[in-house]
Amino acid sequence: MEPRSARHTHTSKKPSAKPIVSLLLVLIAVVTAASIAGWVWLRGDSAEEKPVASSEANADMTEADMSSGRTDDAPDSPPSAEEEPAAPPLSEAEQAALEAEQARLAAVAAEAAYYATPESADAVMGQPFIIMPQAAYPGDVVLVRSQQEGELEWQGKSYSLQSFETGYYTYIPIPIQSEPGSYALGDASLTVLDKTFDSQRLEVSEEQNSIRQNTERIAEDQKLIDAARASSEPTFLFSADSPFMLPAEGRLTTPFGFTRYVNGAYAGSHTAIDIAAPEGTPVVATQSGIVALAANFYLTGNTIYIDHGMGLFSQYAHLSELQVETGDEVEVGEGIGLIGSTGFSTGPHLHFTFWAHNVPVNPNLFLDRLPFHWLEAGDVTAAEPDPATASDD
Numbered sequence: 231m232e233p234r235s236a237r238h239t240h241t242s243k244k245p246s247a248k249p250i251v252s253l254l255l256v257l258i259a260v261v262t263a264a265s266i267a268g269w270v271w272l273r274g275d276s277a278e279e280k281p282v283a284s285s286e287a288n289a290d291m292t293e294a295d296m297s298s299g300r301t302d303d304a305p306d307s308p309p310s311a312e313e314e315p316a317a318p319p320l321s322e323a324e325q326a327a328l329e330a331e332q333a334r335l336a337a338v339a340a341e342a343a344y345y346a347t348p349e350s351a352d353a354v355m356g357q358p359f360i361i362m363p364q365a366a367y368p369g370d371v372v373l374v375r376s377q378q379e380g381e382l383e384w385q386g387k388s389y390s391l392q393s394f395e396t397g398y399y400t401y402i403p404i405p406i407q408s409e410p411g412s413y414a415l416g417d418a419s420l421t422v423l424d425k426t427f428d429s430q431r432l433e434v435s436e437e438q439n440s441i442r443q444n445t446e447r448i449a450e451d452q453k454l455i456d457a458a459r460a461s462s463e464p465t466f467l468f469s470a471d472s473p474f475m476l477p478a479e480g481r482l483t484t485p486f487g488f489t490r491y492v493n494g495a496y497a498g499s500h501t502a503i504d505i506a507a508p509e510g511t512p513v514v515a516t517q518s519g520i521v522a523l524a525a526n527f528y529l530t531g532n533t534i535y536i537d538h539g540m541g542l543f544s545q546y547a548h549l550s551e552l553q554v555e556t557g558d559e560v561e562v563g564e565g566i567g568l569i570g571s572t573g574f575s576t577g578p579h580l581h582f583t584f585w586a587h588n589v590p591v592n593p594n595l596f597l598d599r600l601p602f603h604w605l606e607a608g609d610v611t612a613a614e615p616d617p618a619t620a621s622d623d
């Protein structure tokens with residue numbers, strides 16, 4: 231006995247002749263109807279194409295459709311679907327807003343370029359107020375950046391924050407006599423670390439020592455120097471990719487901060503570095519700037535002060551020759567004079583230092599870097615990522 235399923239299959243494979251004839255008739259009717267409908271549709275199709283065929287774009291589209299055998303409703307598609315409609319012209323206010331935003335982004339990029347890394351630029355520029363670094367030694371200088379303009383009070387003096395790109399900056403000098411401790415500065419605190427400077431004893435002839443006693447001439451010189459350092463360009467006069475450089479090759483004979491005794495008498499702190507080299511050794515500008523003063527002085531001999539902007543000056547003393555004049559613009563590395571031993575000096579050397587707002591500060595902080603690099607690891611935590619720009623990384 232065959233299984234039911236097999237028998238059922240066998241039965242279905244034997245259809246009678248009558249259904250086949252009926253099926254053929256239905257097929258013929260359907261094909262005929264389809265042919266007539268297609269002919270009518272094609273006529274309508276070509277008639278509809280005529281009014282738009284003058285457009286080159288539509289002529290191309292039609293040709294492409296025909297060559298690909300396309301018979302769907304392509305001709306009913308919008309004739310220029312791939313063309314953007316012309317944007318309406320911006321209003322004056324919209325144009326101004328667009329240009330302001332482009333200028334802001336350019337300023338952000340220009341300022342960020344001064345920092346050591348994009349990460350430190352983000353971290354600093356995302357803070358409302360920051361001191362770079364937040365801890366420093368007596369005789370150091372720090373750089374302050376704020377989102378707001380204003381004045382900072384520091385050790386009895388007032389410092390104006392100056393606009394630069396998207397922030398406001400000023401240098402704050404820490405006088406070498408400063409006591410260690412934590413000091414309020416703007417919206418933050420500055421830690422002055424403890425440091426003991428070594429001593430240096432100089433023996434000079436009484437004749438040479440006597441020139442240090444001409445207080446009248448020294449006071450006259452000081453007036454000229456103070457006047458030259460009283461005004462500074464209200465911007466950083468150096469580019470983001472040019473670090474400060476050592477101004478002369480030679481032997482470091484006196485480091486910064488040594489307490490000096492001349493013939494046994496206390497003679498103050500040596501707030502500079504001394505670089506000994508043969509007379510005539512070239513001296514170059516540590517950084518780009520404007521010569522604020524190039525003249526001969528009683529104590530420091532032939533001396534140059536260069537303004538680097540924002541109240542910062544570099545000083546080069548005891549030169550045998552001055553190669554620039556007051557008012558000259560100089561580029562970093564440009565020759566400005568020759569090493570000598572003019573003024574109160576025991577031998578050919580360059581006395582080199584920086585002044586920030588008329589306070590002498592440690593030149594070692596500047597060499598081979600920019601003040602924007604004074605940030606130390608751990609000084610700032612990265613600012614919260616801005617959701618609008620987080621994907622730009």
Ligand SMILES: [Zn+2]
Nearest residue numbers: 502503504581
């Ligand atoms: Zn010196």
